[in-house]
Amino acid sequence: MGRLAPVRRASTVDLIAERLRxxxxxxxxxxxxxxxxxxxxxxxxxxxxxxREAMQRLTAEGLLVIPRRRGLAVRTMTPEDVRDIHWLRARIEPELGRRILTLPAAERRTVLAELGAEVKRMQRALKKDDARALGDAYLDFHRVLAAWGGSLRLARMLGTLLIETRLCTFSMFEHFEVHRDLVAEHVGFVEALAAEDGERFEALVQVHLEAEVRRLLAEPEDATEDESDRLLAETPGEPQPLDRLDLPEGL
Amino acid sequence: MGRLAPVRRASTVDLIAERLRxxxxxxxxxxxxxxxxxxxxxxxxxxxxxxREAMQRLTAEGLLVIPRRRGLAVRTMTPEDVRDIHWLRARIEPELGRRILTLPAAERRTVLAELGAEVKRMQRALKKDDARALGDAYLDFHRVLAAWGGSLRLARMLGTLLIETRLCTFSMFEHFEVHRDLVAEHVGFVEALAAEDGERFEALVQVHLEAEVRRLLAEPEDATEDESDRLLAETPGEPQPLDRLDLPEGL
DNA sequence: GATAATCTGATTGTCGACAAACTTACAATA
DNA sequence: TATTGTAAGTTTGTCGACAATCAGATTATC
Structure with a gap:
């Protein structure tokens, strides 16, 4: 008797939240x-x-802020946030390698295949100099890691952190901006896993995340003309950035 | 000129969410x-x-589940969840000691004072054999740790994990149930911090969390086939975003 | 001329209501 | 007797509307 997974239709709120994400x-x-x-x-x-229900959910995830009586705003990440997010990622992601290596051989091969595919995507994107595609592949690479290395809770949490990472990029630069070393670093991750070297994987990821922070904070938004100023001005920024106004309460 | 913190009135949704929490x-x-x-x-x-807005928020935090057309239900934690939650806590909390030790001396003293107070609460509760009070003090002890050891994001995340931990206790035992060793363990934490021994703190916390998992899973309450199981089966977390349907497009 | 007070327009926060969907109970049939 | 079909009842999911609130502009005053 094969056990069927329960049917679960996405609610409207789910759909809206996903669309906004x-x-x-x-x-x-x-x-x-x-x-x-x-x-x-x-x-x-x-x-x-x-x-409004979907807004509340994204607010809890930290992607949106809800300034009172001003609709909603996409969260702007500060250098503080950059460090914070990457610190959290650094606590979790390096460990995922070890977890993946404890998987049955068959599944482990699947993971490696999936990760390899993402790396290939990254390489193609790099060749075409397509920063956006590179960023997307990066995101998916780490999502694969999260999906296989942990529980649903962990995958969801890391998924949020990854989107927040993307927000960091947008907040620091104003366009897709991805470093070239990125691909090489990820090739290293896959190699370490293929060699079943958890230690090495851990170290590499650690280094990668530290490098990311440096890259993100290296160029503190030289807020030049056009777009950026308009947006910045829209958020009644100076005394208190919009984001600080309505952080979800509670510890 | 003293800088005033901006006033932040809690919205109704905040209030409801807090009340439910x-x-x-x-x-x-x-x-x-x-x-x-x-x-x-x-x-x-x-x-x-x-x-309903508050429900969405608590759902994102993992405290509630919203079975379709059945209102809302308080999440029931499984042994899987217990391991998961404590694994995450184990990635984060041990590091907090190191962070606290880098604080200015004055603040460090404050932290130690606050932690000491919570430990005293725990001791009093133990003496009165008041499991509930002991659990509350435990919660606050770790909240203090989170509040001083990290950012707002981290404090929020850990806060949620702590409430989930409480849910684990309820799910496994159905009443407050706290082990006696708990107090001694926490005395150890404070002593390690007082001695500025980050290594030791880390090790102790690690041990504590592992012990907690063992204690929680030692007596798996025979989940009788009633309400809670049905609900749990209905909402095992969020599905992967594979099944995305299309929104009714613009009217 | 600059600051303060007032007004107005727009938007949110909240509520009540309606219809669809689901559960449960009951009846009919094999 | 077990199982399927049917119907009623309840609750959710969604929408539209109203009023309080706030931001921005305008006017008055020192």
């Missing part, structure tokens, strides 16, 4: 973007009720 | 509890709108 990830809603509920609800083809 | 923590809403929206909204004195 995508928009944040692909850059169509850059950090600092302020949106009105009515307008956004109309665009999504839903009423304000479910939209 | 409290109820979960103090055991008045044990795992598996199923609640109807209308009834609960009436009890809280709000309408269903804000309540």
């Amino acid at each position: 995508e928009a944040v990830v692909d850059g169509s809603l850059p950090p600092g973007t302020v949106l009105g509920e009515a307008e956004l609800a109309y665009q999504l083809g839903v009423s304000r009720g479910p939209l | 409290e109820a979960v923590v103090d055991g008045s809403l044990p795992p598996g509890t199923v609640l109807g929206e209308a009834e609960l909204a009436y009890q809280l004195g709000v309408s269903r709108g804000p309540l």
Whole structure:
């Protein structure tokens, strides 16, 4: 008697949340973007009720902020956030290698195949000098890691951290900006796993994350003309950045 | 000119979420509890709108599950969850000691004082054999650790993990159940910090968390085939975003 | 001329209501 | 007697509307 997985249809709230997450990830809603509920609800083809519910969820995930009576805004990450997020990632991701190496051989091969595919995507993107594609492959590489290396909770948590990482990139530079070393570093991850060298994997990931922080903080947004200033001005920034206003309460 | 912290009034949603969190923590809403929206909204004195928004937030935090068309239910933790949560805590909490030790001397003293106070609370509770008070002090001890050892994000994340830990206790035993060794272990934490021995602190916390898992899983409460199991089966976390349907596009 | 007070327009926060969906109970049939 | 089909009842999911609130602009005052 084969056991069937329970059917689970996504609710409207799920759909909206996912749609918004995508928009944040692909850059169509850059950090600092302020949106009105009515307008956004109309665009999504839903009423304000479910939209507001989805907003609460994304707020809990740290992607959105809800300034009182000002709709919603995409969170702007500060250098503080960059360090924070990467510190957390550094606590978790290096360990994932060890976990993956304890998997049955068959599954382990699958993981390696999937990771290899993502690395190939990265290489192709690098060749085409397509920073966006490179970033996407990067995201998926680490998602694969999270999916296989841990539980659902862990995968979800890391997934959020990864999207936040993307937000860091957008917040620090104003376009996709990915370093070339990135691909080489990820080749190293896969090699370490293939060699079943958990220690080495751990060390490499650690180094990678530290490098990422340096790269992200190296160029502290020289806020030059155009777009950036407009957005920055929209967020009543100076005394207190918008983001600080409405962080979810509680410890 | 003293810099004033911006006022932040809690929104209704914040209030509701906080109230629900409290109820979960103090055991008045044990795992598996199923609640109807209308009834609960009436009890809280709000309408269903804000309540539903708060539900989404707590769902994102992993405290609630929202079975379709069945209102809301307090999450029931499985042995899997127990391991998972403590694994995550074990990645983070041991490091907090090191961080606290890098604080300025004055603040460090404050931390030690606060931690000491919580330990005293634990001792008093133990003497009175008051498991609930002991659990509360435990919670606050680790909250202090989180508050001083990291960023807001980290404190929030750990706060959630701690509440989930409490849910684990309720799910495994159905009443407050705290081991006696607990107090001694925490005395050890404080001593290690007082001695500025980060290594030792790390090791002790690690041991403590492993012990907790053992204690929680030692007596797997025979999950009787009732409500809670059905609900759990219905909502095993979030599905991978493979199944994304399309939103009804713009009216 | 600059600061303060007032007004207005727009948007949110909240609520009540309706319809669809689901559960449960009951009845009918094999 | 067990199983399937049917129907009623309850609850959710969603929407539309109203009022309080706030931001921005305008006017008045020192």
